[in-house]
Amino acid sequence: MADTSYDVIVLGSGPGGYVAAIRCAQLGLKTAIVERELLGGICLNWGCIPTKALLRSAEILHYAQHASDYGLKIAGKIEADLEAVVKRSRGVAKQLNQGVTHLMKKNKITVHMGEGTLTGPTSLTVKGEKGEEKLTAKHVIVATGARARDLPFAPADGKRVWTYRHAMTPPEMPKKLLVIGSGAIGIEFASFYNDMGCDVTVVEMLDRIVPVEDKDVSAFLEKSLSKQGMTIMTGAGVEALTVSDKGVKAKIKAKDGKVSETEFTHCITAIGIVPNTENIGLEKLVEMDRGFIQIDPYGRTKAKGLWAIGDCTPGPWLAHKASHEGVTTAEAIAKELGNKDVQPHPLDRNNIPGCTYCHPQIASVGMTEAKAKEAGYEVKAGTFPFIGNGKAIALGEAEGFVKTVFDAKTGELLGAHMVGAEVTEMIQGFVVGKTLETTEAELMNTVFPHPTISESMHESVLASHGRALHI
Structure with a gap:
């Protein structure tokens, strides 16, 4: 029978989980990772990386359309082949997913593919291809990430109402697109589809787009995107969405209080995230606030031996913050297991950069x-x-x-x-x-x-x- 006891088990293999596993392995700890879908998590497969591939295609298209600005002539019609653009993006994601698979082998990390559920702070069951496995460890790191938040009155259906995931592999090119939310995800997709020739409207509840940024940046970006042909509505809210086979009818309340009804072919909701912390055995073990696991600066939860990192813990919800936490937590665990050479540094939340890859x-x-x-x-x-x-x-x-x-x-x-x-x-x-x-x-x-x-x-x-x- 295969050995099922480890020093550390990491639940989730996104940029927090797989980096934590690698650092644990480097420190000589016997490590396993549990993943229900794809190694690399959302970031590599459905988030940061494939979106950058899409945005790069849109950028090249933009330059080709403005070739004359650089003294160049391009003969013939320049147009986007959406299927080929998406195919390239998926290829990039696949390459990185294989890269993580290689890193797991190289670092001798055991991968258990399946759905993991905690049965205690340091034990879990995995339901996967091999049936049910029972695993135990001295320490467990929860790195289960988060998913897109749905609009309560119009959940994403993948046909007309999309989350980032649908927007990355669109069934067809939207003609008139409504983007709800102007954080990094909303603005990146608005920028991509606008560059691809789509008529884009962005609706933001707060009084400016990219609201976490400095107000001078928000003002500059709004001006720039409007100049590129986007419709930007700030201080506005979508009050209702009526979805049909043909498109989406949106009731939008503008800044001045006037409500108008506009038709769109598609809608992307980018209104935040929900942590993946339900139904995995956490409820009785940890303290949670709106579903986010509460931790100390090293990733400890209130249950001894149970740690948490990344998007299932308080923000900012960024891949590089998750990776950094992964290293810190791995080193804190190694120190608890008697390694005198590691000196884990807690995360300084004031020093985490944010990047948005719009144009x-x-x-x-x-x-x-x-x-x-x-x-x-x-x-x-x-x-x-x-x-x-x-x-x-x-x-x-x-x-x-x-x-x-x-x-x-x-x-x-x-x-x-x-x-x-x-x-x-x-x-x-x-x-x-x-x-x-x-x-x-x-x-x-x-x-x-x-x-x-x-x-x-x-x-x-x-x-x-x-x-x-x-x-």
């Missing part, structure tokens, strides 16, 4: 200017527009800016906010700076390479002291 891109870390003032800081903020950056102009991407927020008294970097080309690749500079507890003086004294868009990061720091050179 233009958004990236940020730390406090917005408003949040810093709310927290009682005396603030120095600097903004530098891409129009003052040589590389951005040469690329034909002069739309965007970098904004930095500092504590006027100590010079501490409190936050950084960017919108424009490739900002998702640049934000890590400020994340590293914040981790090293940098001040504006050190950033000012740093030599940034020329010509790069990253020079605008330097200039925004200079601008916070009225010292910007190129504007």
Whole structure:
């Protein structure tokens, strides 16, 4: 009979779970992972990665349609082949799923495919292809993630009302699309379908789109997306959806209180997430708040030996936060099991970057200017527009800016906010700076390479002291 006792069992194999398993294995712990669907979880198979593949296709299409801006002529009609675009995206997801399978083998992690249910803090049953298996461990990490929240009055049906999952493998190209919610997921799909030639309307309850971002970023993005032909409705709510074979009729209450009825061919709901914490034996074991498992800074729950990480715990609900928690929790477990060499570092929630891959891109870390003032800081903020950056102009991407927020008294970097080309690749500079507890003086004294868009990061720091050179 196969051995079913381990040092650590990880329930869920998303970017939190599989990274936790790898780190446990690196630390010499006998590790197993339980997964009910696909290794790599939502992120690799249905989220972060395949959406970036879709958005890349839309970006290439956008450049091809604007070839004349670069002095180029493309003969013939440029059009999107939706089936081929989706096929490419699925291929990328499959490659990464196979990559995780390889990493599990390489690190000698046992994979149990099936539905896992906890029978205690450190034991579970797995119902899968092999029937029912009973597994035990010294420690269990719950990494079950989350799923899209449904509209109570119009649950997703995959035909007319979609979640991100349906939007990734669309049965047909929408002609007129309603996107409810303007967080990262809503805005990325709105951007993708808009670039693909669809008529897109975004409805956001709050008074601005991408509401977690700095208000200057929200205002800039709204202007940019409107210029690209999108209809943006903020301070608005969808009061009812009538779904038929032909499409979706939406009752939308606008900012001014007027209710109008508009017809769409399809609707994407992107109104948040629900943690996957029901019916897996957690109820009597852990403390939960709205379904999210409550943990200490290392991932411990109130049940000894039971830990939790990622989207089934309090936010921000981001893949890189889950991976970081996975490493921290693995090291905390190793320390409890007697490893004297590991020094786990708890997560600093103020230093988790956020990236949105719409067109233009958004990236940020730390406090917005408003949040810093709310927290009682005396603030120095600097903004530098891409129009003052040589590389951005040469690329034909002069739309965007970098904004930095500092504590006027100590010079501490409190936050950084960017919108424009490739900002998702640049934000890590400020994340590293914040981790090293940098001040504006050190950033000012740093030599940034020329010509790069990253020079605008330097200039925004200079601008916070009225010292910007190129504007």
